[in-house]
Amino acid sequence: MYNIINTGSKGNAVIYFDKILLDCGVPFSSLNPYLYDIQLVLLTHIHNDHFSLQTLKRLVFERPSLRIGCGQHMVEYMEGFKNVDIYEPGKIYDYGSFKVSPVILWHDVPNFGYRLYQDDKKILHATDTVHMEGISAKNYDLYCLEANYDEETVYEIIREKEARGEYAHQKGAINSHLSFQQANDFFFKNKGENSILVRLHESSSSL
Numbered sequence: 001m002y003n004i005i006n007t008g009s010k011g012n013a014v015i016y017f018d019k020i021l022l023d024c025g026v027p028f029s030s031l032n033p034y035l036y037d038i039q040l041v042l043l044t045h046i047h048n049d050h051f052s053l054q055t056l057k058r059l060v061f062e063r064p065s066l067r068i069g070c071g072q073h074m075v076e077y078m079e080g081f082k083n084v085d086i087y088e089p090g091k092i093y094d095y096g097s098f099k100v101s102p103v104i105l106w107h108d109v110p111n112f113g114y115r116l117y118q119d120d121k122k123i124l125h126a127t128d129t130v131h132m133e134g135i136s137a138k139n140y141d142l143y144c145l146e147a148n149y150d151e152e153t154v155y156e157i158i159r160e161k162e163a164r165g166e167y168a169h170q171k172g173a174i175n176s177h178l179s180f181q182q183a184n185d186f187f188f189k190n191k192g193e194n195s196i197l198v199r200l201h202e203s204s205s206s207l
Contacts, residue, residue, distance in 0.1 A: 001016060020038070041066060047109065050128070123143075140192070148173055149174065
């Protein structure tokens with residue numbers, strides 16, 4: 001159901017159902033092997049580890065019929081692109097063999113997560129959000145959720161870095177990203193008997 005091309009602060013792109021590319025924050029070369037299978041590119045937000053304008057332009061140049069889906073907050077970056085579908089959160093958009101529905105997430109810029117449906121399979125993708133309040137996804141098959149940091153160690157990491165005079169990006173992470181514990185909590189509150197959790201956007205930073 002999913003193929004993680006890359007996830008994390010150095011770039012994000014996940015392919016679902018072999019045909020939906022969610023985020024394009026990686027070089028075109030990383031996506032080229034899947035170019036002719038992708039039918040839709042879903043955009044979440046403007047941060048360059050999730051959105052590369054250069055990559056998107058190359059994808060559309062190679063595949064002029066490719067559709068792009070995004071929220072109103074991304075429209076200003078879509079100038080010159082054709083086949084752009086502007087979504088409203090909570091609505092379901094039917095593409096024939098699959099459906100998508102955007103979910104509002106809570107980051108330091110406007111951001112969408114997505115519900116994806118194909119046949120009897122249901123997926124929730126949510127990264128770059130400080131919480132999951134107000135979102136329900138009962139008995140989904142796949143939960144691809146951000147698990148950026150560990151609440152039990154993050155404050156010690158911040159203290160250690162500051163004591164060394166280093167920049168602690170974790171101070172920003174706790175105000176704009178989902179923790180390992182939050183992802184687990186959401187999963188266990190919503191999962192069904194055969195549900196799977198995939199942790200995305202995990203920090204690679206250590207002391």
